[in-house]
């Protein structure tokens with residue numbers, strides 16, 4: 062027996078001359094031969110051959126390499142990596158990206174680099190195909206014949222040898238959407254396995270992709286979208302999404318197109334600022350159009366385009382001018398192109414001679430003007446010549462022109478019907494329709510193709526006005542923005558004014574994700590109305606620097622700016638600071654901008670150094686101690702106007718508050734209200750705080766410390782401040798601050814001291830108990846005690862305290878007008894004391910809250926006596942008790958009879974639906 066394994070015979074090597082010949086032929090291969098036009102740029106072949114190719118960017122969702130490093134993210138590197146990875150397996154790569162983003166150009170570059178022996182040397186043969194050409198191959202054929210039809214420089218014999226080494230082959234297929242047959246994920250039995258086996262071309266391609274035919278060959282396909290990729294569902298396939306030019310790449314492009322670097326810079330900056338928000342600047346063709354247009358306008362000194370419509374109007378007007386077509390013929394051409402564009406939307410991207418004739422364009426077949434708008438494939442004189450629009454956006458522009466030039470077209474349907482019909486297949490049609498409704502914008506074209514229908518331009522304006530007003534009326538928050546884009550496009554300030562006059566309220570509020578385009582449009586609308594007093598943007602999660610930049614003029618005109626629950630970039634805070642700096646904004650509310658953090662805050666505080674801001678709300682903004690020093694120095698500035706500062710729910714901790722107190726202690730500080738709920742504070746910072754509020758110069762009237770570990774130790778410091786005649790504190794809230802009865806004696810003394818001007822005190826959710834609150838009741842019975850509102854919700858109180866509180870209210874000395882004692886389970890017997898007090902004419906209570914104190918129907922008699930006699934109570938809260946239907950008729954009668962009660966809350970008692978009718982007879986009951 063032989064010990065050596067029998068080796069499989071290696072496939073014969075193709076003749077190296079053949080390889081060289083193929084490369085030579087490929088040096089002249091071109092995916093698309095076309096004329097250069099202002100609307101489509103240089104051909105891919107020309108770009109590559111003249112070394113004008115600029116690397117493109119891709120989406121960064123490429124998988125990680127085995128060692129955890131990220132794949133390179135330029136398109137060319139990525140393609141090389143995925144094509145050469147794991148050479149034992151079939152590699153199918155989809156290159157995806159919108160029209161004009163550079164797919165064909167990239168293929169062309171790869172092919173020429175390979176043929177010039179620079180790249181992809183691992184492949185002996187690359188076979189390029191354009192799907193468009195394959196559409197003509199209707200008959201069945203073998204793979205060998207399929208290649209020979211397109212690449213006639215091989216013989217059958219030489220090709221047979223080449224196909225024996227699939228791993229050294231790369232097939233390129235460009236433009237899937239131009240293939241008229243669908244590629245299906247066919248069952249394996251229906252696929253081809255041998256290069257000489259005949260099948261429809263679509264089956265040959267699917268067999269290659271599925272690895273049934275020429276297993277091991279590599280395949281690269283380009284497509285505009287993933288819409289028709291179901292044939293790839295069973296196989297492993299790399300998707301590479303092209304984004305186009307990044308900002309530095311487009312800068313390089315502008316530098317390349319303009320000979321004068323100054324003009325290049327000016328044109329680049331102008332394009333970024335005026336057109337950046339349309340989302341088109343990454344597209345090489347759009348960059349080309351802008352370069353073409355700006356070159357012309359910079360030379361002639363004409364007006365630069367402000368809108369997308371102007372870009373396409375001016376570019377096409379320039380094309381028409383260059384060809385000097387008389388008006389009637391120019392109009393016929395545009396009408397024909399518009400009709401064919403509409404037909405192509407609903408049918409095929411690839412159009413035939415018949416489609417051209419049906420649209421009345423036959424007369425223009427030989428005109429170079431036709432190829433400014435259409436790609437022509439093949440000999441125009443032959444029946445096989447095919448056409449496609451140079452881009453979907455040009456197609457939509459032509460449809461918009463048709464709408465205004467032919468009112469009989471498509472049954473004379475309204476703009477609403479037209480847009481509804483084409484929804485989903487157009488992106489910019491409404492934009493162009495709006496832009497073209499403006500006489501100034503359409504003027505350059507009107508001079509060439511004749512007048513636009515007045516009925517239609519006026520109809521568009523009327524439609525735009527009505528739909529915008531409606532969207533504002535019905536508070537559909539997202540839609541107004543889409544109409545603002547159209548208003549911006551129509552550049553008609555009078556129209557915006559009309560809308561704002563009828564819908565003033567809605568114009569200042571926006572609840573949705575904003576885009577850069579929305580920001581520019583919003584700014585336009587606000588500026589047309591001369592600004593808004595209040596501007597509210599809610600829930601926009603990605604406000605970039607660019608977006609804030611667009612909004613600066615509108616922001617600067619607003620006295621109140623509220624950007625709630627948004628996420629702003631650091632650059633946005635810098636821009637916001639510039640808005641506030643020396644501006645007229647008096648209130649800025651950035652609540653729930655969780656990502657702000659100290660860095661965002663520091664950038665913002667720069668703007669506070671010289672401004673009119675009086676109210677600053679920064680709750681839940683991810684702030685920490687690090688930003689407090691800057692804030693303190695702002696508070697200490699002689700120019701500061703700030704009197705309300707809301708820093709709730711930021712982890713400032715004692716360290717942060719101690720820093721802040723440096724500002725509070727400044728004689729310049731004018732703060733009247735400081736909100737510090739849930740800030741991670743303890744008693745350790747209370748001494749410094751207490752000193753700050755006892756200062757001569759302190760203006761602080763409201764201090765909210767809810768949810769901090771103030772504890773009795775901390776409260777002792779605060780009561781010292783309250784005793785000081787210098788403090789101006791009127792409202793202290795210490796809800797849930799871990800207080801016990803131990804702090805009550807000090808508080809009681811403070812409440813009686815001469816300097817104390819406290820009118821509101823909230824000690825809810827602290828374990829004060831009867832022993833604590835009974836001590837507090839003492840000062841309340843004296844006339845000198847200024848307290849008017851007291852909240853003692855959930856303080857573990859019992860009947861004894863209620864009895865004492867009743868005595869306080871009846872004493873005739875108490876100034877209490879509001880008392881909250883809910884969630885202390887005293888039942889009817891405890892509540893009785895307060896009902897009795899209410900019946901007493903010394904009691905001045907206007908608000909009483911006894912939520913969840915276990916009140917039952919048994920207290921009805923007491924309630925009745927109290928409400929009949931009382932003449933001061935305005936609001937009564939009895940929700941979450943155990944009252945039943947039995948009490949309802951009497952309660953409702955009492956409220957109906959009362960002259961003072963404005964609202965009684967009876968929610969969440971034990972009522973059935975049977976009594977809802979009775980409740981409804983009284984508008985003052987909440988149930």
Ligand SMILES: Nc1ncnc2c1ncn2[C@@H]1O[C@H](COP(=O)(O)OP(=O)(O)OP(=O)(O)O)[C@@H](O)[C@H]1O
Pocket residue numbers: 101102103104105108113114115116117158159160161162163164165166167236285345346349451452
């Ligand atoms: N990398 C590049 N560098 C310079 N110019 C480019 C580049 N890519 C594309 N262009 C320009 O943009 C034009 C359109 O590119 P291309 O035809 O490759 O786009 P595409 O993605 O194949 O579009 P479609 O889906 O319409 O076929 C080219 O003709 C060329 O002028």
